[in-house]
Amino acid sequence: MPANAFSAAAHRMTLTDLPIGAAGRVCELSGHAEFCQRLREMGVCESVVIEKISGRGTLLCQLCNARIALSDRAARHIVVEIMQGEKRWKG
Amino acid sequence: MTRQPVFALVGNPNCGKSTLFNALTGLKQKIGNYPGVTIEKKSGTAYTQHGRPLTLIDLPGAYSLAARSPDEAITRDVLLGRRADTPLPDRVLCIVDAANLERNLYLVHQVLDLGRPVILVLNMMDLAAQAGLEVRADRLEKELGIPVIPCEAVNGRGLVEIKLALSRPEPALSRHAWDVPAAVAPAVAELQSSLTDADAKPPLIARAEALLLLTDPNAVRVAGSTPLSDRTAAILSTWKQRWETEGTDWSGILVNSRYDAIARLVEGAVIRRKQRPGTVSIQQRSDRIDAVLTHPVLGWLALGAIMTALFLSIFLFAGYPMGLIENLMDAAAQAVRSRMAEGDLRDLITDGVIAGAGSVVVFLPQILILFFFIGLLESTGYMARVAFIMDRLMARAGLNGKAFIPLLGSYACAIPGIMAARTMENAKDRLVTILIAPLMSCSARLPVYLLMIAMLVPGATFNDALLKVGIMTGLYVLGAAGAFGFAWLFKRTLVKGEPSLMIMELPPYRLPRLGEVVRQMLERGWMFLRRAGTTIMGISIVLWFLAAYPKTNDSGIGGEGEAAAGTAVAGTTAGTAVVGTAAGTAVVAGTAAATAAPGVPISPITLIAPITPIPPATSTATSATTSATSAAPEAPPPHSAIGQSFAGMAGRAIEPVIKPLGFDWRIGIGIIGSLAAREVFISTMGTVFSIENADEEPEPLREAFARASWPDGRPLFTPLVCVTLLVFYVFAMQCLATLAVVRRETNSLRWPAFQLAYMTGAAWLVCLVIYQGGRLLGL
Incomplete structure (x- = not known):
């Protein structure tokens, strides 16, 4: 999965707190094991880059070429490292 | 007599399985641009390029063989040979979205574990190209050692190559080797051995099940209709206890290990081209549309505008054809009365058949307009966006936005809506969704609504039509509000529980395929007429x-x-x-x-x-x-x-x-x-x-x-x-x-x-x- 072309800043935050329009690399999944597994199976696994498109209560994110909707509560279980000044994602 | 070979179609939700199934079998299964259209396995006869018949099974979309929902369980059970009504497939056609190759290959990777001959179909190559991706099928074929066929199922491109691949008498097994991570390998071996000896599973199926038992935290769910033997359950329990003590995330290790293997596999097989200056990429286009349709305020306004357009069309355009059908029915009744002698048979035809079933048939134009709009919305990718904007509202009722997909389906008919609840992972949420789905105003209510609204607003001016739209919208909103209200009540009394966390893939926006929309509209119209001519x-x-x-x-x-x-x-x-x-x-x-x-x-x-x-x-x-x-x-x-x-x-x-x-x-x-x-x-x-x-x-x-x-x-x-x-x-x-x-x-x-x-x-x-x-x- 895409990861290594990004220069990561040291800012870690939940996906909920990621600013709109910013991209972050997933570095930790927390919460119930079942939910974490489903996230991984859908491609939201550790080291992928995810971009927050919009949303407050419900988030709209871009993951590679897929658009993912996440509830705010779900996004709180995804810890990302914000990516700065880089392209959004790598194919 | 030899059995007709059975091939299964497998892939992630909304990757084009049913479109390919229809193209190969000539059948007309429902397709749509949102995940969860197929929730039951469908069978049809396809032919190889050499005219040999085979049974093709279209399976519900799944992200993983570690099934979380009833529809995914169908896919898993067919592939593991657990279904009494379906033989173990001789071959598996794995369909992937070429624009999302890595994510889609996760399921393929699990299917390869089963040791069945696999054909990999790279669907939506056109969308991948539009996204600036060059997907090299030859490279993947070399790495995997199985046929890899580029395809655009919608346009019929690649079908001949797929049929040629189906013709191959002795398909190769994948030579893709995947080393199970060392931390879990001993457990996999032990479980495989036990599943083979104590549970009487074939060795490769036993290995695949062992991996699933370690991927899904819920072993009972994995076992499904084939409960684990005591010995296997004890082995699993012992390993899990050991890993918990050590703090090892065994399931995470397994999934990430697969993704690492997939990343190595696609390295060099997917090349990203730079976007030409001045061109608008698919993502940029989606961003612009989503900025409106999923906006907290604009999204609701857009939904209101779409509903208004739908109902206005019903009231403005259905009147004339409806009048024609009414006249036809009246003429039929008159003709029967003038030609037949008085008596029960005449009364039965005029009062029972024509006045009864005929009074329902007059609503055919409205039904057609309703399904034309539903078809348009389903094919563009908008349905999932409605679920998105509904999520906050649904959360207050104790459900999540994903539950709104079955509820949206219930606007056409509650039955497919209730069946679509199979895509929901949380059993309590699924039950509540099933209980409230019939409150969404289905098409069967439409004749009653239209008749009573015509009583309330008899005029036919544009302003009258607007008033009728207001009443109709109010009825739809009332039904939805009732559904949310009862969901709220049930989640706090009968089936208590937190709403499950929502994660849902939204389909890309696509221009509606008018031919397909019209075909589905006519099919639903015919179903309506058939129902009027039989049941009613x-x-x-x-x-x-x-x-x-x-x-x-x-x-x-x-x-x-x-x-x-x-x-x-x-x-x-x-x-x-x-x-x-x-x-x-x-x-x-x-x-x-x-x-x-x-x-x-x-x-x-x-x-x-x-x-x-x-x-x-x-x-x-x-x-x-x-x-x-x-x-x-x-x-x-x-x-x-x-x-x-x-x-x-x-x-x-x-x-x-x-x-x-x-x-x-x-x-x-x-x-x-x-x-x-x-x-x-x-x-x-x-x-x-x-x-x-x-x-x-x-x-x-x-x-x-x-x-x-x-x-x-x-x-x-x-x-x-x-x-x-x-x-x-x-x-x-x-x-x-x-x-x-x-x-x-x-x-x-x-x-x-x-x-x-x-x-x-x-x-x-x-x-x-x-x-x-x-x-x-x-x-």
């Missing part, structure tokens, strides 16, 4: 017998052929009916015959009793032409022919219960009849009023409604009663087929019984408040 006609015929028998020679008031007492003046044509005056006489325009022909049972409408003063009320029919003054035509008294029929007895039996809602025993017959299906209300009322007005010219049902009255001369269908009846049909559980599906989906009689009770009880209670409240307000 059958019920209409039964109801005609129930409404016509037992025959009475003396109906009490007046006799056969006896002219109406009072001051009846025949109305000229069907038209405006203004009923109720302060003077205690009613002014009616209608088709009431002043006298009845000898030998013909007198129409109850001409049986006039002294009229008591009634409160002012106005009821107008749509095609008003003239009006005439007459004594108010009364409702058939309970001792009239229809009143003494079996149907009349049933209607009168429930009248005490429904009278507080403003409904009389004739509406009661309609309500009883429509327990089978909501649109049967129309056919039932068509039959009842046709028998009641047997000696008159056929007339549209709304005109018969406009002239209907209580025995004391008060109009029956006052605006307040029309509103109450509309609200009754919003809430009441009037569909036996839905109850049967709920019984099957919940595997219990308790839940459909509960659903019937709570919905009908709520309908009665809300209608009581509305009707009695309206009366108190002088409405």
Whole structure:
């Protein structure tokens, strides 16, 4: 999965707190094991880059070429490292 | 005799499996641009390039063989050979979205573990190219050692190559080697051995199941219909305890290890091209559309605009074809009456079949318009966006936005909506969704809504159409609000639990394929006609017998052929009916015959009793032409022919219960009849009023409604009663087929019984408040 072309800043935050329009690399999944597994199976696994498109209560994110909707509560279980000044994602 | 080979189609949700299935089999399975369209396995016969037949199975989309929802479990069970009704597939066609190769290959990677011959189909190559991706099939084929075929199922590109691959007599097994991570490898080996020895599984299936047992935290769910032996369960438990003590995330290790293997696999197989300056990428285009359609405010406005356009189209464009069908039905009834001798058979055809089933058929144009819009929305990718904007609202009700996909499906029909709840992972959320799905206004309610709205707003100007749209939108919103309200209640009482966390893949926006939209619209229209010609006609015929028998020679008031007492003046044509005056006489325009022909049972409408003063009320029919003054035509008294029929007895039996809602025993017959299906209300009322007005010219049902009255001369269908009846049909559980599906989906009689009770009880209670409240307000 895409990861290594990004220069990561040291800012870690939940996906909920990621600013709109910013991209972050997933570095930790927390919460119930079942939910974490489903996230991984859908491609939201550790080291992928995810971009927050919009949303407050419900988030709209871009993951590679897929658009993912996440509830705010779900996004709180995804810890990302914000990516700065880089392209959004790598194919 | 050798068995026809069985091939299975497998892939992530919304990657084009059903489109490819249709292209290969020539069948017309439903397709749509949102995840979860296919929720049951479908079979068809496809042919190889050399004409050899094979059975192709289209399986529900899945992200993983570690199934989390009932639809994913079907896919897993077929691939593991657990289904008694389906042989273990000889080969598997894995379909992937070429623009999302890595994510889609996760499932393929698990399928390869099964040791079955696999053909990999790279679908949507056109979208991948638009996204600037070059996917090298030859490279993947070399790495995997299996046929890899680029394809655009929508355009039919790549089908010949797929059929050629299906022709290969001895397909190669994948040579892709994947080393199970060292931390879990001993456990996999031990579990595989136990599953082979103690659970009698074939070695490769046993390995795949061992990996699933370690991927999914819920072993019981993985085992499904094949419970684990004690030995296997003990081994699994021991390993899990050990890892928990060590703090090892065994399932995370397994998934990430697969992704690492996939990343190595696609390295060099996917090349990203730089976007040309000035061009708009797919993502940029989606960003712009999503900025409006998923916006917290603009998104709701867009939804409102789309609903308005839908309902406005129904009211503006359906009138003319509807009138044509009505005329056709009237002409058919006239032709039968003029050509056939009097008797039961003639009455059965005119009053039972034509007035019954025919009164439902006239709503075909509206049904077609509704399904045309639904088809457009399904094919563009908008449906999932509605679920997105609904998520916050759903969360307050205790569900998540994903539950709104089955609820949206219920707008067409509750049955596929309830079945679509199989895509939901949380069992409690799924149950609540099933319980509330029939509250969404399905297409079967549409004829009832349209008829009653036509009673409320008889005009046909643009402003009238807007008013009708407002009422219709209000009914849809009321149903949805009721669904949310009951979900909130159930999640806090019956099935307590936090809403599950929502993660949902949204499909890319696509231009609607008009041919496919029209095909699906015609298919649904044909289903509607078939239903009208079978179920509804059958019920209409039964109801005609129930409404016509037992025959009475003396109906009490007046006799056969006896002219109406009072001051009846025949109305000229069907038209405006203004009923109720302060003077205690009613002014009616209608088709009431002043006298009845000898030998013909007198129409109850001409049986006039002294009229008591009634409160002012106005009821107008749509095609008003003239009006005439007459004594108010009364409702058939309970001792009239229809009143003494079996149907009349049933209607009168429930009248005490429904009278507080403003409904009389004739509406009661309609309500009883429509327990089978909501649109049967129309056919039932068509039959009842046709028998009641047997000696008159056929007339549209709304005109018969406009002239209907209580025995004391008060109009029956006052605006307040029309509103109450509309609200009754919003809430009441009037569909036996839905109850049967709920019984099957919940595997219990308790839940459909509960659903019937709570919905009908709520309908009665809300209608009581509305009707009695309206009366108190002088409405």
